[in-house]
Amino acid sequence: MEQDNQLKIFEDKKIRAKWDEEQEKWYFSIVDVVAVLTENDYQKARTYWKVLKSRLLTEGNETVTNCNQLKMMAYDGKLRLTDVANIEQILRLIQSIPSKKAEPFKLWLAQVGKERIDEAYDPEIAINRALDIYRKKGCIR
Numbered sequence: 001m002e003q004d005n006q007l008k009i010f011e012d013k014k015i016r017a018k019w020d021e022e023q024e025k026w027y028f029s030i031v032d033v034v035a036v037l038t039e040n041d042y043q044k045a046r047t048y049w050k051v052l053k054s055r056l057l058t059e060g061n062e063t064v065t066n067c068n069q070l071k072m073m074a075y076d077g078k079l080r081l082t083d084v085a086n087i088e089q090i091l092r093l094i095q096s097i098p099s100k101k102a103e104p105f106k107l108w109l110a111q112v113g114k115e116r117i118d119e120a121y122d123p124e125i126a127i128n129r130a131l132d133i134y135r136k137k138g139c140i141r
Contacts, residue, residue, distance in 0.1 A: 016072045027084040037099040
């Protein structure tokens with residue numbers, strides 16, 4: 001599985017994401033999503049996810065059953081296995097977390113998906129995005 005590691009930004013919060021070329025899906029770190037929705041720091045979000053995951057497993061929730069783990073850059077700079085979910089799974093997960101951020105987050109996910117679809121139909125968009133990233137890094141002028 002070829003993966004494009006990226007950080008996505010939602011309201012100034014970083015969400016680790018990977019693009020799977022083979023499945024043509026984004027995968028997002030569940031703990032990062034929980035942190036945004038619950039407005040907690042990383043450690044509290046991990047605890048929240050652990051409790052929620054246990055509860056959802058007991059209920060037989062398919063989102064947790066089908067949850068994947070991918071290696072993502074952890075906050076300590078090391079690659080670690082991280083619980084991830086695709087957009088569909090994240091949308092189902094959002095239903096289990098009471099949050100005023102749920103609707104804006106859904107809109108943000110839709111925008112992330114739309115950007116990738118636009119790039120698939122018009123490769124020039126992807127090239128321009130890559131050039132912008134390199135310019136911001138100072139690699140090109």
